[in-house]
Amino acid sequence: xxxxxxxxxxxxxxxxxxxxxxxxxxxxxxxxxxxxxxxxxxxxxxxxxxxxxxxxxxxxxxxxxxxxxxxxxxxxxxxxxxxxxxxxxxxxxxxxxxxxxxxxxxxxxxxxxxxxxxxxxxxxxxxxxxxxxxxxxxxxxxxxxxxxxxxxxxxxxxxxxxxxxxxxxxxxxxxxxxxxxxxxxxxxxxxxxxxxxxxxxxxxxxxxxxxxxxxxxxxxxxxxxxxxxxxxxxxxxxxxxxxxxxxxxxxxxxxxxxxxxxxxxxxxxxxxxxxxxxxxxxxxxxxxxxxxxxxxxxxxxxxxxxxxxxxxxxxxxxxxxxxxxxxxxxxxxxxxxxxxxxxxxxxxxxxxxxxxxxxxxxxxxxxxxxxxxxxxxxxxxxxxxxxxxxxxxxxxxxxxxxxxxxxxxxxxxxxxxxxxxxxxxxxxxxxxxxxxxxxxxxxxxxxxxxxxxxxxxxxxxxxxxxxxxxxxxxxxxxxxxxxxxxxxxxxxxxxxxxxxxxxxxxxxxxxxxxxxxxxxxxxxxxxxxxxxxxxxxxxxxxxxxxxxxxxxxxxxxxxxxxxxxxxxxxxxxxxxxxxxxxxxxx
Numbered sequence: 039x040x041x042x043x044x045x046x047x048x049x050x051x052x053x054x055x056x057x058x059x060x061x062x063x064x065x066x067x068x069x070x071x072x073x074x075x076x077x078x079x080x081x082x083x084x085x086x087x088x089x090x091x092x093x094x095x096x097x098x099x100x101x102x103x104x105x106x107x108x109x110x111x112x113x114x115x116x117x118x119x120x121x122x123x124x125x126x127x128x129x130x131x132x133x134x135x136x137x138x139x140x141x142x143x144x145x146x147x148x149x150x151x152x153x154x155x156x157x158x159x160x161x162x163x164x165x166x167x168x169x170x171x172x173x174x175x176x177x178x179x180x181x182x183x184x185x186x187x188x189x190x191x192x193x194x195x196x197x198x199x200x201x202x203x204x205x206x207x208x209x210x211x212x213x214x215x216x217x218x219x220x221x222x223x224x225x226x227x228x229x230x231x232x233x234x235x236x237x238x239x240x241x242x243x244x245x246x247x248x249x250x251x252x253x254x255x256x257x258x259x260x261x262x263x264x265x266x267x268x269x270x271x272x273x274x275x276x277x278x279x280x281x282x283x284x285x286x287x288x289x290x291x292x293x294x295x296x297x298x299x300x301x302x303x304x305x306x307x308x309x310x311x312x313x314x315x316x317x318x319x320x321x322x323x324x325x326x327x328x329x330x331x332x333x334x335x336x337x338x339x340x341x342x343x344x345x346x347x348x349x350x351x352x353x354x355x356x357x358x359x360x361x362x363x364x365x366x367x368x369x370x371x372x373x374x375x376x377x378x379x380x381x382x383x384x385x386x387x388x389x390x391x392x393x394x395x396x397x398x399x400x401x402x403x404x405x406x407x408x409x410x411x412x413x414x415x416x417x418x419x420x421x422x423x424x425x426x427x428x429x430x431x432x433x434x435x436x437x438x439x440x441x442x443x444x445x446x447x448x449x450x451x452x453x454x455x456x457x458x459x460x461x462x463x464x465x466x467x468x469x470x471x472x473x474x475x476x477x478x479x480x481x482x483x484x485x486x487x488x489x490x491x492x493x494x495x496x497x498x499x500x501x502x503x504x505x506x507x508x509x510x511x512x513x514x515x516x517x518x519x520x521x522x523x524x525x526x527x528x529x530x531x532x533x534x535x536x537x538x539x540x541x542x543x544x545x546x547x548x549x550x551x552x553x554x555x556x557x558x559x560x561x562x563x564x565x566x567x568x569x570x571x572x573x574x575x576x577x578x579x580x581x582x583x584x585x586x587x588x589x590x591x592x593x594x595x596x597x598x599x600x601x602x603x604x605x606x607x608x609x610x611x612x613x614x615x616x617x618x619x620x621x622x623x624x
Contacts, residue, residue: 053368060174061091069571073563074163074401083164090171098175105131105310106460112302125260131310134179145186146210163404166349173350174357177464178311180350182219182258188342189220189265196327196335221261223253231477234276240268249318259299259314262287267332282332283323297321307463341425344472348428351436351468352396358443359393365446380600387603389439391581395553396432402556419494426481431549433468440465479545483532496525502559509562513576517558520587521551554582577606
């Protein structure tokens with residue numbers, strides 16, 4: 039017997055959400071976008087989000103499962119022995135590329151007009167909202183997409199105008215035959231997190247820079263262009279001696295550059311996307327920006343990749359929550375829906391709270407990015423600390439939420455026909471690439487100690503808390519109090535190297551408290567607009583303060599937890615198990 043539900047189906051008590059629209063089944067998505075986007079931007083983006091949401095729940099899910107099971111392969115010779123280095127991607131991965139780069143223009147919309155008919159570049163959140171949805175089907179492709187996007191930004195920001203003009207149109211093309219994808223080759227065997235240990239050299243020969251060395255972990259290794267850190271001969275040691283170079287795979291005369299893909303990595307996750315090792319054997323490259331400023335300039339690209347990593351982790355958490363709630367609504371046990379069982383309610387409430395923290399933080403970071411790019415110096419500092427905060431905590435949280443979602447599905451979640459195992463594997467990547475958790479936590483402390491970023495964040499958090507209090511969000515005061523305590527701890531830890539061991543605790547505290555205040559601000563904005571989602575955001579903020587920022591007796595009764603979970607989830611679903619909040623597209 040097969041019973042149709044609002045989206046998806048149930049066969050003999052096994053729910054399958056295939057066919058659902060990831061945008062429409064998400065109670066908070068449209069509400070939050072109305073807070074963060076102008077009316078014009080929202081009216082342009084909403085139809086695209088709805089269209090992508092439908093694809094995420096159907097066609098993209100199929101393509102992603104297939105691409106994961108058919109990873110790319112590397113050939114270095116033709117059958118007669120001639121050199122013919124080539125990575126072959128499965129047709130289903132190529133179709134995913136077409137959707138991301140061509141149909142939705144995700145690598146172009148931040149750099150030029152024309153995407154979705156817009157005369158101008160689109161706000162960062164339009165891109166991040168689409169990525170947030172896309173990643174709910176496919177994660178691996180989002181790495182090449184992010185690197186193409188961030189390489190273009192870094193090249194435009196620091197590159198010689200002639201160099202920018204040479205490659206800009208192809209980097210932002212929506213024609214797959216013309217598109218140049220980007221990559222970032224930084225890691226070496228002796229230089230992972232310790233970037234200053236890079237030993238790839240750059241030699242100036244007859245006016246051209248030639249690179250020599252091996253790069254150990256290169257995602258999208260056959261990209262048309264890559265940003266590479268190398269040390270000019272005779273340069274200083276450490277990061278201060280590094281320069282940034284743009285490495286083309288094919289030279290302007292049509293010949294192959296002197297670089298080789300040595301092998302592909304057999305990874306735990308992101309199997310759909312190629313990662314490999316690159317040997318540079320006198321490869322021609324173009325200096326980007328000032329000599330000796332390479333690490334500083336590359337940091338801009340790294341930070342954009344870190345933020346994109348956070349967006350992807352937040353999106354995967356939302357996918358996990360969507361799946362868990364669909365199962366809980368549509369599977370029965372012991373005479374009840376799973377969604378009505380006390381322990382399941384607590385589990386779902388914890389997952390929902392953590393996932394919504396991630397979403398609020400990345401949406402708010404997009405707001406900070408837009409202001410910073412418009413010249414707001416304070417928001418540039420706020421973005422500077424928000425980015426590693428998100429990279430540290432959101433990416434770590436995704437692993438837990440993805441694992442919990444697998445458990446909600448039960449035995450089927452461990453079977454590769456479903457996407458739970460794939461999402462769980464992919465969720466581990468976020469806290470490793472572009473800096474492991476320890477490195478990124480220390481970067482938060484560095485931003486606080488050296489750049490005044492914590493002071494800027496503190497001023498900003500007080501400002502938005504004041505707005506929320508004015509709009510009657512009573513939950514703001516305890517959230518702000520928790521932030522002040524967390525900021526004080528981080529300030530003390532950042533100033534005292536002997537307390538380095540407390541860094542992760544302090545960073546986690548600032549992340550949680552910031553997210554609680556941000557959700558209170560969102561609640562205030564929604565209340566001001568007369569939106570019934572305001573109480574949801576305020577309740578989520580209270581849950582963060584109560585369960586992540588308040589000392590608790592581990593042996594005390596959890597009856598209060600149960601009541602809070604009931605209240606939170608009762609607002610998430612009506613009696614028929616459908617989302618309360620509807621979007622205009624329905």
